[in-house]
Amino acid sequence: MIMKGKYNVSGILSKIILFIIIIFFIGAKSISGFVLDYRWFEYMGYAQVFTVTFTAKAALFLAGAAVYFLIFLSLWQWCKKTIAGESGVLNPYWEHFGGKPPEYIDITPQTPLKKVLDLVNTPVIAALLVVSFFGGLGLSAEWNTILLYFNRTPFGSIDPVFGKDIGFYIFSLPFFHTVLNYFTGLFILAALSLSIAYLVFNWRLIFENMPFNLRGVIAVLFFLIAVKMYLLRFDILYSTTGIVYGAGYVDVYIKQYIPVLISLVCLAAGIVVIAMPVVSERKLSIVTPMVFVFLALIISILAGGLAGVVQEFKVSPNEIALEEPFIRNNIDLTNEAYDLSGIREQEYPISYNLTAADLDSYSIRNIRLWDYRPLLTTFQQRQEIRTYYGFGNVVVDRYTINGELTQVWMSVREILPEKLKGAADTWINRHLIYTHGIGVVMSPVNDVDDQGLPKMIIKDVPPKTYAQGIKITQPRIYFGEKTGDYIITNTNREEFDYPMGDQNQYSTYEGTGGILLTPSNKLVSSMALGEVKLYTSEYITKDSKLHLYRNIYQRASKLTPYLVFDSDPHAFISSDGRIYWMLSGFVTSGRYPYSEPVRFGNKRFNYIRDSVKAVIDTYNGTTTYYIVKEDPILRAYAEIYPDVFKPFDEMPDDMRSHLRYSEDLFNIQTGIYTVYHMKSPEVFYNKEDRWEIPTEKYEASEVPVQPYNVLLQLNDTLSFVTMMPFTPVNRNNMISWVAVNQDPLDYGEITVFKFTKEEQIYGPSQIEARIDQDESISKDLTLWGQSGSRVIRGNLLVIPFKNSLLYIEPLYLAAETSSIPELKRVIVFYNNRVAMEPTLREALNKVLGVTSETAVQVPSASPGVPAKGAGDVNAILNQTLSHYEIAREALAKGDLETYGREMKTVDALMQQLKKQIEGE
Structure with a gap:
């Protein structure tokens, strides 16, 4: 073993080699991941998205790093000349304080200064490169803010305090803060670095006569802070200290001027620091800038105290009068930000005058009897077929079936390779064989068979259709909600298609999706995914295709990371029999003045628009974005990525017929509207008319009512709407209901129907109580529970119909020996009458007092x-x-x-x- 002193040279060398190998593999994996991503964007037809984003990030990184490095290098060179010019010997800070140098510094005051500077020059340059690297990364991370600024468009709406277009706060202000933060960070580091250098080499330069380069850096830093403080005045529009979100009386008349005063102090400080040694014989020390910092602190404390005094002795005693215009600002801009300012409000007078003849209508025939929660359990138990299949969620839609517009429930059958057990859980099975799900299940929302189970329009594998007007020509599901891992198609192994009795059917992928695994792509993929089998497997040929990002959320977000997607996508069947996913993509911002923020998942924002629908083919994975609502932020992104978004006119008609309004967005909007329907500042201040989402019973628990979809006759037009009832806060009676239209011609139109305040309309929880109080119903529920059956109370639906209200609640039973819920009863409440019968028809006839001789047989909406x-x-x-x-x-x-x-x-x-x- 070769030894030198106390060091093992061969051991150090082996560690260096190991380190180089690790760095090589990390770099190779990163580069291959980058190349694979480009290949994926390219085959998806969105190469422009990749190149524009990468170019922006790379250009900003290089520019940011170069500016950092050049400024730091210039300052270091200047610093060396200043130190060498002052004295030829070292005069470090520890000599001044009577101490000794640190043990790791092998220099003394007698060491020639030029030698010392030469010794530290290389480490300093290396440190500058590291700092510049992180400076470039920091600026590159703001690529989205910078691109939006240079492609901004006006909102056409003015803020009520400063009179600026809303686009200033969405686009310009974040950009200004980004630039200022970048340079402020640079000059803070520069000031600290120069101060340390002067302390080490000649401390007197800090405390007795500050060098010009350090003075310049500190002056620029003061100027930057002055600009930052001036811009800070606009942040009062996001104040959280008043009675509403946004600027209040004290903010507008006092607090907005505090950062302006501090800005002036900083401006004066910069001028003094740079100019005082020039116009005066006095020397400048580090103490002078600290005086201005202390002065700014004093101003801030005194002004804050003044704001508190004004709030306590002027505003609080006269709060309604003084805060009224600012409350109005909050109301108006919050409604604008959540797209609620165009809501139509109308009275809904109640007159219980339904007759048996009225029940023969579309709205009644399409009343939903199947709650999605027990229905999903039923689908899982009866239609998953094998353990490796699974259903994600159940979505409601409408189709013209057998000549009638019919509401249906539908769920997609996806493949779940992770459910493969034991010897079947292999890499080949997961990635080459079990590649896709098969078909969908579909049933009417309101029809049951003799056993209380849903009648099926589409079921089984391969999927079979039992109605006219709907067909499936391509049932294979390669992309879905529960799908995640990569797969490889067109290999030497056929893909599992579906089970048939004791045998399995196999297929080969014939679609256009996937990255062709050429030798270079195969090598890149293997390295990027960390899977050697991708490169060595004999089953993979030159015709094989790699499919990535098969989860529809991941896929849509990968292409448009600036959009927020709802959590409830829905699948639909097109007129040519293909299956697609449709996701709602939201444009959001947290910078809308005065608007009340909300939280959605891990994201917080105060502006949202349902601007985009992303449509994904379940077989090929092609992803298309359609603009359904114009928006200034989306227009900016359309300028950045001109080939991504298609106008709504280009969406095929059969896709339009399956538009659905996002329930996530509807929940956000209704949550805001429960407070912000109060347009009067005085009423808002006193919280006199706050609403809330009512509760209902599901099984044995009280849960909030969820939005539900119904076919309603609105303004003499049959419309597919999502609706929600409202109750006053801490009261159970219903005060209004809201509906949003989902039909293509009137998509997104929201109408609120208000009951007159003289009428007391039962809310969902009061209806639940009335049901519980009915002796006959209560007795049956108790008996079923004692007999070992689990009683499931489904959604309580409030159905507005011809100026009346029908309350419908389905009742399901699940036996102990079987977890499959069966629809056994339908409870109807109308005009203080409640009935529970085996069918909706019988319950409706009973609450209307209709005898069997005069009863109208309500036709089923299901095919037949x-x-x-x-x-x-x-x-x-x-x-x-x-x-x-x-x-x-x-x-x-x-x-x-x-x-x-x-x-x-x-x-x-x-x-x-x-x-x-x-x-x-």
Whole structure:
């Protein structure tokens, strides 16, 4: 072993080699990951997104690092000349304080100064490179803010305090803060570094006569802080110290001037620091800047005290009068920020005058009887087929089935390779064989079979369809909610398709998705994913394809990381039989003046727009973004990435027919509106009319009512809406309900229907109490519970209909031996009457006091043959109206082909109706 002194040279060398190898592999993995990402963006058709983002980050990093390095290097060179020019010997700070140098410094005051500076020059340059690297990283991290600033567009709305366009706060102010923070950090580090250098080499330069370069750095730092403090005045619009979010009386008339005064002090400090030695014979020491810092601190304390005195003795005794304009600002701008300023409000007078004939309508036939929670359990128990399949969530939608617009529940059957157990859990199975799910399950929202289970429109594997007007031509699900890991298709092993009896069916991928695994791509992928088998497996050929980012959230966010996506995407079947996912993408900001912030997941913001719908093909993975609502922030992103977003007009009609308003957004908006529907500042201040989301029973627990989708007759038009009832705070009676339209022509229109305050309308929890108090219902519930069945009370739906209110609650039973919930009863409450019957039809007839002789048989909305007689006539009438409505919408969109086809159907139905009437 070669030894030198006390060091093991070969041991050190081996550690160095090991370190180099580790760095090499880390670098190789990072570079290969970068290349693989580019390949993925390229095959997705979004290479521009990758190059624009990377170019911006790289340019900002290089610029940020270069500015740091050049400024620091210039200051260091100047520092060396200053030190060498003052004295030829070392005069460090420890000599002044009577101490000794640290043991690790092998220099003395007798060491020639030039030698000392030469010794430390290389370490200092290395330190400058490290600092510059992090300076570049810091600026590069702000690429989004900087790109938005240079592509900004005005909002067209002015803030009420400073009179600036809202875009100033969204785009400009964050950019100014970014630039100022970058240079402030630079000059703080520069001031500290120079101070340390002078303390080490010649302390008198700090305490007796400050060098010009240090003075210049401190002066620039004061100027930067002066600008920062001036801009800080705009932050009063985000104040949280008043009675509302945003600037109040004290903020506007006192607090906004505090940073201005401090800004002037800093400006004066910078001028004094740089100019005093020039215009005066007095020498400048470190004490002088500290005087100005102390003065700014005194101003801040005194002004803060004054603000407290004014608040206590002037504002508080006259709070409503003085704060009224600022409360109004908060109300108006919060409603603007959450897209609530255009809400329509109208009275909803109650008149309980329904008759049996009124029940033969679209709205009644489409009342939802299946709660998604027990329905998901039913789907899982009856339709997962194998343990490696799974359903993510159940979503409601509408389709024209057998000629009728029908509400349905649908869920996608995805593959879950992680559920493979034991010997089956192999790399080949996970990534090459079990690659995709198969089909969907679909059932009407309101129909049950003889066993109390949902009637199925689509079920089984391969999926079978049991209705006209809907088909599946490509059932394979390669991209989904629960899907995550990468897969490789077109290998020498066929992919598992679906089970059939004791055998399995296999298939080969024929789609356009995936990165072709050329030899170079295979090497890059193997290194990036850390999987040697990707490179060595004999099953992978030159035609094989790698599929990444198969989770739809991850996929959409990877392409557009600046959008926030809702947590409840929905799948739909297009007219050509393909299955797609649709996600709502939100544009958000936390910089909207006066707007009350909310938290969504781990993100906090006070401005949101439902601007984008991302549509993902479940087979190919193609991802398309459609603009559904114009927005200044989205316009800026469209300028940055001009090929990403498509106008709403380019969305195919069959996709538009499956638009759904995001429940996450609806929850955010309704939560805000419970407070901000109060437009009067005085009412708002006193919290006189606050609303809240009511509660209902689910199983045995009290839970908040969730938004639900219904087909309603709104303003003489059948509309697919999401709705929610409201109750006053700490009271259970219902005061209003809100509906948002989801149809393409009126998408996103929100209407609030208010009850007159003279009427006491039962809220959901009061209806639940009335149900519990009914002796017959209570007795049955108790008996079912004692017999070993689990009683599940589903959503309590409030159905507005012809100026009346129907309350519908489905009741499910799940036996101890089976966890499959079965719909056994339907509870209906109407006009102080409650009934629980096996079917909705019977319960409705009972609360209306309709006898069997006069009862109208409410047709099912599920596919099937309508009943004979009067029901037949009504069914044909409703089908005619449905097709006429489709034709009218097609004509409005200029779709003459659909219009002609639907009008032919209308004519045929009219002839059928005529024959029916004449036959009767």
